Amino acid sequence: MTQMIDDERLDELLHAASPARTPLTAKPDADALAMLERIMSTDPRPHRTRNRLLGFASAAVAVVMAAALGISVLTPSGQAIAGTPPPLAFEGEASVESTVGAAQKTLADSPGPSEPQRFVRSATWSLNIDGDTGATTVVPQLVTLQWEADQSGRVVVVDGDQYDPADAAANASARVSTSGKVSMDLTMKPGEFTTPVATPPGSTRESLVGALQALGMPAQASAADVTTAMGALLEQWTLTNRQEAELLAILGESEGVTALGRTTDRLGRPVAGMRVVSADGAASDVILLSLETGRIVGIERTNVTENEYMPAGAVIGYRLLDVDGFVR
Secondary structure (H helix, E strand, O other): OOOOOOHHHHHHHHHHOOOOOOOOOOOOOHHHHHHHHHHHOOOOOOOOOOOEEEOOOOHHHHHHHHHHHOOOEOOOOOOOOOOOOOOOOOEOOOOHHHHHHHHHHHHHHOOOOOOOEOEEEEEEEEEEEOOOOOOEEEEEEEEEEEEOOOOOEEEEEEEEOOEOOOOHHHHOOOOEOEEEEEEEEEEEOOOOOOOOOOOOOOOOHHHHHHHHHHOOOOOOOOHHHHHHHHHHHHOOOEOOHHHHHHHHHHHHOOOOEEEEEEEEOOOOOEEEEEEEEOOOOOEEEEEEEEOOOOOEEEEEEEEOOOOOOOOOOOEEEEEEOOOOOOEO
């Protein structure tokens, strides 16, 4: 059952998470974690207009980011979206079997981490919606997560320069352009980085299925279930090539995957794509596989059905992995 929160209580919750009042080094305590859960379960049709930042973050990273930055997660009331970034355009015919098989062969022939690492650097481009005007901007960020076996760690978020979603030149940049502004630098003490996969997952099907299930994947999983859990795992761990090959096998064998062909991603890298529609049919995730390494290098989320906030086909946000060497 959805928990209702009135405007007064909502103001208190957002006030508590305000970046103007929360030091960058503040740690999320039990109240902050509970606060995020309550905000996320709020009625999606609030009485007031607020900004919304739509994009990607793992559950664990989202908690510390929301607690430190006060990310607003509510939808503007009644305003149409002025513009969104164009989705990636794919070409060529492909099947899920051939796409997964080619990636697995490339993974076997390419160098990669010798063991899973508790380190992830990713670039995100999220859509910021002004709740009062309906205007949109694209917000790039470079997120670096480093954590340890005792679940201590550090999250650093560097902002990029915001731009108009219709700006094709900015959207097609072959580098992650950062402003140098650190919007968050959060150090976590032992036990503060909460994850159900604190020990390195193995490379067998059984071990990786266990890790995905620990991150919420049900026993009878659809492709959407696999994608959600897989995304969470990849935002906490940099996996070996063998592990990524097994993840692709699990995804490829699940129901609800469509091969898209080839394109170049937001950093100009040649990739193959596979689409998975969410369980409710409202959004789709495109998983990007590098044609050069075989690794999973990104996920792009798109709105599927038109609604009062955005048109069908609107890109909500995207996250790219393996971005070292593409930052300026």
